[in-house]
Amino acid sequence: MTTLVNTRPPDRGWRLFLRTIVARAYPRVVGQQREKAWIFFETFLPFLATVGYIYVYRAMQAPEDYIGFVVMGGAMTAFWLNVMWSMASQLYWEKESGNLALYVMAPNSLMAILLGMALGGMFATTLRAVIITVLGSLLFGIQFQVSSYLQLLVVFVLTMTALYGLGMLLASLFLLWGREAWQISVALQEPIYFLSGFYFPIRSFGFAIAMSASIVPLTLGMDAMRQLVFATGPALGFLPVQVEVAVLLVLAVGFVAAARFWLSYMERRAIEEGTLTDRRR
Amino acid sequence: MLNTLRRSFVPAAWLGWQIESNWTDPFLFLVFSVVKPVASVLILVFMYQAVSRAGADAPIYAYIYLGNAFYIYVGAVMAGASYSILDDRERYRSLKYIYIAPVSIPIYLFGRAVARFITGTIAVVITLGAGALFFRVPFNPLTVDWPLFLGALALGIVCLTFMGVLIGTWTMTLRTEPWFVGDAVAAALYLFSGAIFPLTVLPSFLQPIGFALPLTYWLELLRRAVLGPGAAAFPTLAAFSNGQLFGILGGITVVFGLVAFLGYRYFDQVARDNGMIDAQSNF
Numbered sequence A: 001m002t003t004l005v006n007t008r009p010p011d012r013g014w015r016l017f018l019r020t021i022v023a024r025a026y027p028r029v030v031g032q033q034r035e036k037a038w039i040f041f042e043t044f045l046p047f048l049a050t051v052g053y054i055y056v057y058r059a060m061q062a063p064e065d066y067i068g069f070v071v072m073g074g075a076m077t078a079f080w081l082n083v084m085w086s087m088a089s090q091l092y093w094e095k096e097s098g099n100l101a102l103y104v105m106a107p108n109s110l111m112a113i114l115l116g117m118a119l120g121g122m123f124a125t126t127l128r129a130v131i132i133t134v135l136g137s138l139l140f141g142i143q144f145q146v147s148s149y150l151q152l153l154v155v156f157v158l159t160m161t162a163l164y165g166l167g168m169l170l171a172s173l174f175l176l177w178g179r180e181a182w183q184i185s186v187a188l189q190e191p192i193y194f195l196s197g198f199y200f201p202i203r204s205f206g207f208a209i210a211m212s213a214s215i216v217p218l219t220l221g222m223d224a225m226r227q228l229v230f231a232t233g234p235a236l237g238f239l240p241v242q243v244e245v246a247v248l249l250v251l252a253v254g255f256v257a258a259a260r261f262w263l264s265y266m267e268r269r270a271i272e273e274g275t276l277t278d279r280r281r
Numbered sequence B: 001m002l003n004t005l006r007r008s009f010v011p012a013a014w015l016g017w018q019i020e021s022n023w024t025d026p027f028l029f030l031v032f033s034v035v036k037p038v039a040s041v042l043i044l045v046f047m048y049q050a051v052s053r054a055g056a057d058a059p060i061y062a063y064i065y066l067g068n069a070f071y072i073y074v075g076a077v078m079a080g081a082s083y084s085i086l087d088d089r090e091r092y093r094s095l096k097y098i099y100i101a102p103v104s105i106p107i108y109l110f111g112r113a114v115a116r117f118i119t120g121t122i123a124v125v126i127t128l129g130a131g132a133l134f135f136r137v138p139f140n141p142l143t144v145d146w147p148l149f150l151g152a153l154a155l156g157i158v159c160l161t162f163m164g165v166l167i168g169t170w171t172m173t174l175r176t177e178p179w180f181v182g183d184a185v186a187a188a189l190y191l192f193s194g195a196i197f198p199l200t201v202l203p204s205f206l207q208p209i210g211f212a213l214p215l216t217y218w219l220e221l222l223r224r225a226v227l228g229p230g231a232a233a234f235p236t237l238a239a240f241s242n243g244q245l246f247g248i249l250g251g252i253t254v255v256f257g258l259v260a261f262l263g264y265r266y267f268d269q270v271a272r273d274n275g276m277i278d279a280q281s282n283f
Helices: A013-034 A036-059 A064-088 A090-097 A100-105 A110-140 A149-177 A180-195 A207-213 A217-229 A241-273 B002-021 B026-051 B059-091 B095-100 B105-134 B146-172 B179-192 B207-211 B214-233 B242-273
Strands: none
Touching (some): A013 A036, A036 A110, A036 B026, A036 B059, A036 B179, A064 A090, A064 A149, A064 A180, A064 A217, A064 B026, A090 A110, A090 A149, A100 A110, A100 A241, A110 A241, A149 A180, A149 A217, A149 A241, A180 B026, B002 B026, B002 B105, B059 B095, B059 B105, B059 B146, B059 B214, B095 B105, B105 B146, B105 B242, B146 B214, B146 B242, B214 B242
16 A cells, blocks of 8 residues: 655745745636636626717717727726725635635735735736727727837836735725625725726816825826827826826835735734634624 | 515515615715715716816706716616625525515515615715706706606616516526626616717617617606706607607516516526525625
8 A cells, every 4th residue: 555645845935925826826817717707797897888988978079089098997997896806805705705714724825815816817807908998999999109118018017016906905904894895895986987087087187186096006007008008198197107107116015015014914813813704703 | 465565575675774774884874875876977077077168058968967867776776686686695695595484586676676776866866966066967956847757767766676676586597697797787778778878879770779778768758857958959869758758668667577577487487496596606
């Protein structure tokens, strides 16, 4: 009789961190591609809303670039929905389904688990955003005039880093808030679409409100991308792109650091009190 | 009948209200009930202000604002009725107990829709009030044709509830992604019912979809009740009198009632046969 003995020492430190990211990203990437209905609805719903807003601009006889603004906003809604429902609410879901206690007991970091979710979710969401952009562009004849691909890439990466950092932070807060998390996710959707200027330039708000709304990374991210992608973008932009890049960098660092702090705090409380992971509470 | 109301409708309405409202204090509940619909209407207001030079006097402005304000009922009542069945099955895991209790499920769903109707009404009232006070929407309670308004509102809500019951029982038979169905239908209706732009803006091959939907006629009646002759600025349904619009809406409501009744019986049987009453889609 042979016995199988695992002689390999368990991973620790950054190796464990990386393996956790890959392990948690895997089901997101593979699972979502297997769930065809999910792909359809997550693309179809934002696209329907986007088309609705396009026709509103058509009814108002708005300049054509505004149609492009709407398509970009519609594409970015996929990221916001992904952050709110598949990340911020995720620990709450895990608690509801009984997995959270296992996450906390396991030797890997919660930050790595959430980062894995983020990367896995971002892959599928980026595909959806591309589909919305391509469909919108083809159906409504949108003209892009990219002034700098490098800046565009930098803005996108910084926006996503800050946005998913915010998602991680909200994940720990939503867990503490319990049942309110569900209501907050639902209630925040339209206010964020409004305040972040998903469908119109945020300079319409005036400086003070636009600056306050910039706490949500998508606000400045989208404003900068519009300036870089559309001919009339710079004229309708809120701040110069370089300034927006600097603010996005601060937001990215700030949100990721805050998420790390809150996740550690939440993990500590879960271990000390043993109640945070209980789905009956 | 009274027994059914006492056993099914009243407790469901009360339960729905508790689920909607008791997760926080009344003030925060009010804020949360209002912030979502008001934000959605503000998106349109700022879109309009960003591009239009005509100001708030242009008929399209009132058209968009009022259409979006009344559309709150669609999300609240129709999508809400379908969500309530999923909430009971997936979140609270209580649908199986409700099924074996001596209650009528369709009446129970009507009851659950009442709570959403109340929260929706709060949001609509505040949205209209904000429109009149801050956004120069031509809404004056003294000039509203109240009989027309209340009649159209009641008929539309009944129709929306039928649609909600139909969608709710359909989603009960779905194993994957049942949560998206209510939203998908609400989003499609938003696009095709002329809620925020006249149907004539849609490509001509899509316009017949709008004319087949009850919401198109419902929203037109509500706009006419609120705006009076100002509502006739768009020619889409100008050829129809109020009576004709009521007739069409009433006819479609009867059809939806019949479809909801038959659909409920069919989907209920499918759900029972497939063991979906206590299923978990692992959200």
